[in-house]
Amino acid sequence: MKSFIFDVLKNLNDKGENLSTLTFILPSKRAGVFLRQELSTVVNKTIFSPTIISIEEFVEELARLKSITNTELLFEFYNSYLALTPKKEQEPFESFSKWAQILLQDFNEIDRYLIPQDKIFDYLGAIKELDHWSLEDNKTDVVKNYLKFWDKLKLYYKHYTKALISKKTGYQGLIYREAVENINDYCLTNTQKHIFLGFNALNTAEETIIQTLLKSELAEVFWDIDEVFIENPIHDAGLFTRSHKRNWKYFEKNPFNWITGHYSESKNIEILGVPKNIGQAKTIGSILKIIETKNPKLKSTAVVLGDENLLIPVLNSIPKTIDKLNITMGFPLSSIPLASLFEQLFAIHKKASDKYYYKDIISLLSHQFIRPLFTNEETNNASILIEIIKKNNLVYLSLADLKTYNNGNSEILELLFSNWKNNANQSINNCFEIINKIKEHLVLKKEENLISLEYLYRFNKLFNELFRLNESYKHINDISALFSIYKELLSSETLDFQGEPLEGLQVMGMLESRVLDFETVIISSVNEGVLPSGKSNNSFIPFDVKIENVLPTYKEKDAVYTYHFYRLLQRAKNVYILYNTEADVLTGGEKSRFINQLELEGIHDFNHKIMTPQVPTFNVELKEIIKTEAIIDQLKEIAKQGFSPSSLTNYTRNPLDFYYQKLLGIKDLEDVEETVAANTMGTVVHDSLEALYLPFIGIELKVEDIKSMKPKIDSNITKFFQKAYADGDMTKGKNLIVFEIAKRYVLNFLNLEIEDLKAGNTIKIIALESRTEIPLNIPELGFEVKLKGTVDRVDEYNGITRIIDYKTGKVDSGQVAIVDWEDMNSDYKKFSKSFQILAYAYMMNAIKPLDFPIEAGIISFKNLSAGFLKFTKREQQRGGNKETLITQETLDFYFEELKKLIIEICNPDVNFIEKEV
Known part of the structure; x- marks a missing residue:
């Protein structure tokens, strides 16, 4: 496959151009790597490399201004805001930054499209004056302030741009505007030829620069557009190129380079509907396995991620046999574990309080980078402190509380929970200290933690930048503002991958594919809201004002992605288009209009199918614990100490629970009882x-x-x-x-x-919370067995002895009734309450024979109106007799069931088998 870059170089070489003297201007730096590679295939002799730069670098050179980061631009803008706003009306930096970000984007657009500033700002102010909501002659303060804001936009802009130019810096739009101012002088003093290739959507400043160079015969432009797109007046892939061809005077007398016919060539296109994002990642891995069998080196193969959040799942799905890989996008710094540590610290310290919520404390102490700092010889004091917090139900704790409960490591606690004082500089210094403490610990483990040391280095750089910005501008006055700027800086920082830029599999985002061609392309997340991104209006400039001033709207932004999508298909021979079948308003809707358009065009045949994930089938086997000799010995020891009614009913519910709790001693996880x-x-x-x-x-x-x-x-x-x-x-x-x-x-x-x-009833208390333990005569077992428990209350009610169990939960009469004795050990939900109260009756009678008949039952505090809920033995038939009095015969029947249950528990041949839920 011959790429667009190769065709351009071949054309220039065939025309006899001295390639060494040319300046190649590309949409991105990445395309320059491929241009140098293609240059070696076109030229068969040794030459000096031509100048290869991106459009941003060229424009900066023209403007003689350097671009600075968005965060620094925000700080500079705040300087202008403070200079133009009375002190009593000034907003703090944190709230200012929320609307200033949007305004800076608008300034950028206005400058890139060379809109007369006075005109548009006056126009916006007039519009807002007309459509404000107050009909009163005397405007309220809210309305006055609202209108004052729009009137000040022009002043903000002029003061801000003047300040930036004086420092030889600027945002992208300002740099473009200054470049246009200087282009004529540049043409007079420069003789080198400029080759623009692969451009599509140009802003007004770019158009002006290129057309001026063309007019001065200092440039040549090579477009990459297919005849299918440019000849169809409604196809968005050709929206911008048709406009350039139609409106640029240069093309009235000069040829338009180039219109190709590659898109109509035969292609193997597969459209795959895959449920969810992880499903798409797994499918990409499966496709790569198939491609690898035919093309082992994956030459000219690219995975283009419509949604760049899929990067990590896709990397985890790439077959291990692929050893050469290049990833053009970086790994977001915000996704690494260290980012969560500082986010937690800022989150808890921006609250003005000297007490901290226990979940915040536990989260910090448990963090993978903090926990090791509390390790002292073989003891981890962080774990001990967490256990103390849980055990004592400590919901809010001060630093003094933490020091009281902690044995050592007070220095780390001080660093984490003290000395922040809602002061930005102090907070940054604390973050440096924390990074150093973690580094000291990691260095001891040497090469084991190289990646963690890289994380620390990058965060140290980030905090250095925060420190520099605050030292230079002094706008961050509290932790809340610091947190806001920290998140802004973090969102743009990435860890760059090392790879083979010209070999093997290429993984990239949609915009990084500009000018590049691949024989096999896999495109993910081709859904509405992702490709294209859909309507969004993050701007103060109304839609109709944008239309009137020829500023880009969502339609133009969609057309940009349409061009990139179709351009990827132009020279490709194998195309796999994946979309998420499960529409989600947050991460993308139904399949993209691009897919529908492909189907309607009828140019290509393609295979469209819905992928069903391969869900492995597991034969769910109930767990079984074999009763070894050691387990039997343990059971004998438990029997000797005594079975409790609750442990026996626990066995009837699930034998595995009995095994975990009684034999292994595993208890439910303790947590702080916040309520x-x-x-x-x-x-x-x-x-x-x-x-x-x-x-x-x-x-x-x-x-x-x-x-x-x-x-x-x-x-x-x-x-x-x-x-x-x-x-x-x-x-x-x-x-x-x-x-x-x-x-x-x-x-x-x-x-x-x-x-x-x-x-008129009589009540006499016999015993309260009586802790009882009795031996059980079970000769079949051949070892000592006891039953133990605590009876809540024993009394005489009108001369009848009652065994009472208190329950704070709700119990009804059906839960203390039994029909068939043999059912007692089979259904936990129905008969566990009956089993327990009869156990108490049996134990009390065994200690001191009771005067029969007796009653046993439950008093439910949530069902107190029902009174004493007596154990009842019902006859089999509906409406049969109900016996509530307990006799010796009742206890004998109960003992038989109790004996059966204990024999089963202790039987070496009956394993602990999990019950189905």
Whole structure:
């Protein structure tokens, strides 16, 4: 395949041009690398290399101004803003930067398109005067300030551009305008021929410069446009080139170089609809595998990313056999882990507080670059500190609190949580210190952390730039403004890849493909909102004013991408176009109009198919833990110490949970209870009731006894919350609501007792929170087995003994009823409550034989109106008898089921098998 660059060089060489004396001007620097490569194939003798520069470099040379970064332009603009704005009306830098960025873009457009400044700014001011919303003669301050802003635009512009020119710097548009001012002088003093190649959308300044050079016979232009696009008056790929051909006087008498016919040549085009972005990345990897079998070196093959966020997924999907690769776009600095560290630091310090939220603290202490700094010999103090925060429910902590709980490393804590003082310079210095501390730690590990050291170097450079800007301009006064500028700088910084620019696979963005040709092209994310990018109006200049002044709108921006898209197809022989089938308004909509246009043109045949991801099928096997001799020994030890009713019901729910918790000792992850958890509130209610009823054990209760408990509710709830919730704050927010609910639960329970007593019932407390442990006679096992548990309350109600279990959650009568004894160990949800309360009844009877019949049941604080929910044995048939009294026979039936369950748990031949959820 002969590229456009090769054709241009061949044409010039055939015409006898001395290539060494020419100046080649290209849309981008990258194209220059390929031009030098093609030069070696066209010229068969040794020559001096011609001058090869990008259009930006050429214009800077003409204007004798240097471009500076967007961030520095913003600082310069703020100088002009302060100079022209009364002190009492001045905005802080952070809020100024939000609208100033947009205004600078407008200044840039106005200058690039050589719009008379006075005219457009006066026009904008007049429009805003006409369409402001106030109909009153006496305008409000809001309206006055609004109109004053538009009147000042011209003053801002003139002061700002004058200041920049005096420093020999400028933004792109200003440089272009100055270049146009100087082009005639340049033509008078220069004799070198300029070759412009591969341009498409030119702004007015570029058009003026090129046409002046053409008129002075100091230039030649080579367009790269296909006849299909330029001859079709509505095809957007030829929108700009048709305009140049029609409007430039030079082409009235001179040939138009070139119109080609490559697009109509036979091509293999595949249009692939792929669900989601990761699906596209994986599909690109699959396509590359196929291409590699036919073209092992992947010569003249490019992956063009419509959405550059796909870079990392695509790199991870490229086959490992591809060893030569060139990536033209850099890896965003904002995507590396160190960026998140400084973002967290700025985020917590811009809040004016000396206390920090525990999640922010844990996030910082857990960060991969900070955690190692707390390692002391074999101990990691960061982990210890995190555990203390969780254990003590510390929601907000000061630096003093952190130092109290931390054993050593106070210097790092000081650096992270103190000394920032909402001061920008101090914050930058702290960031330098943190980078140095991390560097010192990494250097000890030498080559293991070369990439991390590179990260540190780049961030050190970034903070040096922040320091320089603030020293020069002194506009960053607080951490909030510093954070804003930090993010602005970070967004434009990248880590550049090293690769083979002329060999192997090329991975690039759409704009980087300018002037370049490839035989095989894979284009991703060809969706509306991505290619083309769609309507966006990040400008203060209204749409109709842009039209009137021939400024670019979204239509022209779409036409730019249309040209690049079709240009990639022009000389290519194999084209793979991928789009996301799952429309997403945030990351792109339906398939692009470019695909629909390809289908309607009818020039090429193509294969259009929807790809379905290859989802591996997994045979989900339930986990099984084989009972080894060691496990059996552990089970014997657990049996000797005693099974609790909750651990046994845990086994019925899922044997694997029993194995993890009882044998491996794995507990649920502890986290800070920012708001009181249900189990914590349950503990508090249990403990409070025990404390209130303790003085009345063995005594028949009277109404006065219960009433005497009420004044003690508040103090008891407070005391037990302090015990269970450690240093957690109960005085505000959701915790205060939970605190009040706990009080209400206890009060409602006492009122229920009072109603019972007033109704003539008798209640006598026998035991409270009785910790019980009994041996079990299971001869089949041949070793000691115990059952243990804590019974919340045992009382006599009208002479009948009741075993009571408190539940702060909701329980209804159906959960304490059983039909068939054999079902008890099979359905956790239905029978776990019955199993537990019968276990308590069995244990109490084993310790001291009870006077049968007895009752056992639950009092549910969320269903208190139902009263005491008694265990019930129902007959099989609907509407059959219901027996609520527990006899020795009931306990004997229960013991048989209990024995079966424990034998199964301890049986070496019955493994722990996971239950299906």
